[in-house]
Amino acid sequence: MKRKKKGQLEIGFNWIYILIAGAVILMFFVGIVIKQKVVSEQKLSAEVLRSIEGIFTGAGLSEKTTGPVDIPELTMRFVCDDETGYSDYSVEGSGVRAETPWQPIFSPTKIKTKKLLTWTLEWKFPFQVSNYLFLSSPEIKYYIFSDEYLLPNLFNFEYNVITYDQVKYTDEEQIRLVFFGDLLNNGVLPFDHVLRDVPDEKVTAVLFRGEGVVFYEKQDDSFVQLGEEVPLIPSTMDENANLYAAIFSTDPDAYACNLKKGLKRLEILSKIYGKRIKAIQDDYFLIDSLSACAFMIDEDLFYGASLSLEDIAQRCQEDITNCVNIKGTADEIEGISSNFIANTACPVIY
Amino acid sequence: MWKFTRKGQLEVFGLVIVVILISLGMLFLLKFVLFKPVGEERATFTRGKLAENTLGALMNTVTTCRAESKVTISDLIQYCAENQDCDGGDSCVFLKEVVEEILSKTLQVWNKDYEFRVGSGPDKVDIITPVVHEGCPLDKKTGFRYLRTRRRELLTIELDVCD
């Protein structure tokens, strides 16, 4: 009898040991699998960022190019802090990021998509300063309340919008309204407009008012101003890259922060062009003091204008609100240049 | 007793074979993983661009063919095809010397092999002896340029670059 009971007990304990050992081994392997999953996701994010970095570099060097970029479906975050000047982009939740300290990239703060849309446009002021890179996705819809400012066909937009009735919502990731002059209906959405029921973070707006840009976010049934008005830095080209930059940026701080990257380049280039023209005229004077090219422009006037441009660019970087009356100086330089372009034997100013 | 001993030995022997086979398999895999060549994309990129960029820069370069005028290599090639001279000197000889000098100070120093040819007409008959450093019989990238002489003859300028 005792032997029988001992056997019964042993069998019971055996099963308990088997269960515990089995559970431990199973947990060990499950732990490895979970860890690997996390590592693989990070690896994927790093791979995506690596290939995007190459695409961004290439896109940033070519002018006026547009193109879609296929990526795995994920959410990208774009950060540019106006106070510190730090900027990067990352895959949300992965912890993997790539810094963009010098390249101006204008985009919504968050883009969730399988296809990034890119557009490069140069900012000329009056010489080529920088190539801006604009990013969006087919899931972001733009409603432009004007017939003058069109985006490339690649983007999902409607222009010449006149009333809120023309603004629809068909489950897009984001809706962006672009106003000129004034907010329609003071920024209040009509009663029972479809956008009232759309989550606030999905709807943003921007208003171009004279020489300034104002950013808005939706709060329930109306648009509320986000941050301070930012000066709209002009361009000497018909297409003002800074205007389009404000259409693509949803955050005023990020917009100002990226503008400052262009302004830094402007500061350096103004110095180089000013010194260059002086040196060229000095060389012509040494070769032939009577040469027309030795007197092609009033070098002091040009040099003075380029110094002013440099000074304004510096002050704008310290505080973007200092960027008023910047166009006058750029126009002066452009005027000096166009006045002597008729004499094709002399080198161009820029 | 005998049967049990033999059976146990056989089992252990089997296990040992499995371990050896798996170890060998892993060693082979390691070898292929560790010795995979790296950086080939850069070699192809730079070779392709190098041929194109070198030829582009070469064609615009001004030479000392004539003291009183600015003669670029592009002009010099046309002079050579049209039997014009360089201040009394043979323009084709001068062209070859200049191209040899430039390519030896650049592509050769960068450990590249190359072949520079100028051909005339649809059959690309050489108007100068090709400028060659080892040549590129196999994998190469080629830059092309085309010019026309005053007699409307087509000149084909080619530069092959390889590692």
Next chain:
Amino acid sequence: MKRAQVKMGETIAILFIFFVLILFGLIFYFQFQKSSFERQKVELFSEQSISKSLVASFLPELICSRNVAATVKNCIDLKKLEFASEEMKDNREYYFDIFGFAVITVEEIYPGNGTWVLYNQTPPEITREINTPIPVSLFNPVENTYSFGALNVEVYT
């Protein structure tokens, strides 16, 4: 009793072999990850060197002015070059963000033989370096002539 001991020994041997196999598997896996990681580092560095060379060759601080009559690719304006190297020294931190550890020089090959050092930041210890030379046309705006040059971009890590 002896039979039980033999059986026990057998079980222990099997378990031992099993764990040895797991160990082999783990060693192999980690070695694979390590070599894969090293390869990725080299590939990344290679890509970065191409990127930086492209950026250097398209710098607005150096490139020739665009003239409708004559668009020359890979062209550097000699007058800009003189002053660009000064500006790049004065704005070292800004250009470090663009180029990192690198040395960028422009050499005139023919007909002259000048050299300009545009940017020079070498790390305290050099693990790897890649030099990407780019043939360029050097434009003299006073004489309106082009000479043959090379833009050398040496990237370090």
